[in-house]
Amino acid sequence: MKDLVEYMVRALVDNPNEVKVSEVEGEQSIIYEVRVAPEDMGKVIGKQGRIARSIRTIVKAACVKSGKKAMVEILE
Amino acid sequence: MQRSVEVSGKTLEEVLERSARYFEVPKEKLGYEIIAENKGFLGILSPKMLRVRVWIDEGGEKTEEESPQETSSQPVKASSTPDQPPDEDQSQNLARAREMLDQFLGGFLKKMEVEVNYSFQEKEGRLLVEIEGQDAGLLIGKRGETLEAIESFLKILLAKKGFSQVGLSVDISGYQKRQEENLKQLAQKTAQKVLQDKKRAKLRPMSAKERRIIHTALKDNPRVTTYSIGQEPQRRVVIDLKNGRKKANYSKKPRPKKTRNNV
Numbered sequence: 001m002k003d004l005v006e007y008m009v010r011a012l013v014d015n016p017n018e019v020k021v022s023e024v025e026g027e028q029s030i031i032y033e034v035r036v037a038p039e040d041m042g043k044v045i046g047k048q049g050r051i052a053r054s055i056r057t058i059v060k061a062a063c064v065k066s067g068k069k070a071m072v073e074i075l076e
Numbered sequence: 077m078q079r080s081v082e083v084s085g086k087t088l089e090e091v092l093e094r095s096a097r098y099f100e101v102p103k104e105k106l107g108y109e110i111i112a113e114n115k116g117f118l119g120i121l122s123p124k125m126l127r128v129r130v131w132i133d134e135g136g137e138k139t140e141e142e143s144p145q146e147t148s149s150q151p152v153k154a155s156s157t158p159d160q161p162p163d164e165d166q167s168q169n170l171a172r173a174r175e176m177l178d179q180f181l182g183g184f185l186k187k188m189e190v191e192v193n194y195s196f197q198e199k200e201g202r203l204l205v206e207i208e209g210q211d212a213g214l215l216i217g218k219r220g221e222t223l224e225a226i227e228s229f230l231k232i233l234l235a236k237k238g239f240s241q242v243g244l245s246v247d248i249s250g251y252q253k254r255q256e257e258n259l260k261q262l263a264q265k266t267a268q269k270v271l272q273d274k275k276r277a278k279l280r281p282m283s284a285k286e287r288r289i290i291h292t293a294l295k296d297n298p299r300v301t302t303y304s305i306g307q308e309p310q311r312r313v314v315i316d317l318k319n320g321r322k323k324a325n326y327s328k329k330p331r332p333k334k335t336r337n338n339v
Contacts, residue, residue, distance in 0.1 A: 057225035
């Protein structure tokens, strides 16, 4: 699933090489921490957080099968 | 470089106004994300506070928005855009957009680990992606929320790759189509009820896209009118009788007088 997050974020940004995703796995949840170049922040978050919301919803759906709750956090 | 700040305030409006002054740009040029929201626990004890990250939208990012022309008096234009490039250019553009999406979707669906197939159609100058298969339900999500997210993500991707004029719809196992039919039926049924009862009716809160379907379905009906009330995401369509009666009376109710001596 980490691949999926990376794949989606890389498609959106101008500096795909600076995209770093790390995975923090808990018992019931997985958190994906996304780091992008500062100038790409807006491209990943979007107006009113719209893009970030889409990414979160998609990743959540993809993790349904694993039975864990997925969260995506975007960090600077 | 993009500058961003984190601002706190009581309302989003206030935060945006302050940030606009800070960045010295008009409010409309700002992008923002709400980081934390204190809903005012128990209403009175703690004041409502918002924490918002604000940055300047450099204009590069053009998020596709489903801003419909929402007024019922204004018919929704179906396909003709004013400055359409010649057909050849357009179909070439469509073909390139399709190729780009095809490439993306292949990797995307594989990484999502879902068992589905997808196909493209071109209809009235728009691209249509249809997804079907065993995991279709998972991709549709609760009330279609995952489907919506996928569609909006792909639209953003199109805009990012320079295909902002390419229209796109995504459907999974005919879900959108069914939804649209249901909404049209709901519109007609409710309109009938409004005429029968001579009383306006409020529909459930809907997304901009859903509301547009209702408005469009009833725009040619001479006996009812539609409009929306409330704020997103609680915005809902009201179906009302046309003319013949005063519009809904939202004016103040007379309040019971307050007396000072009831301590």
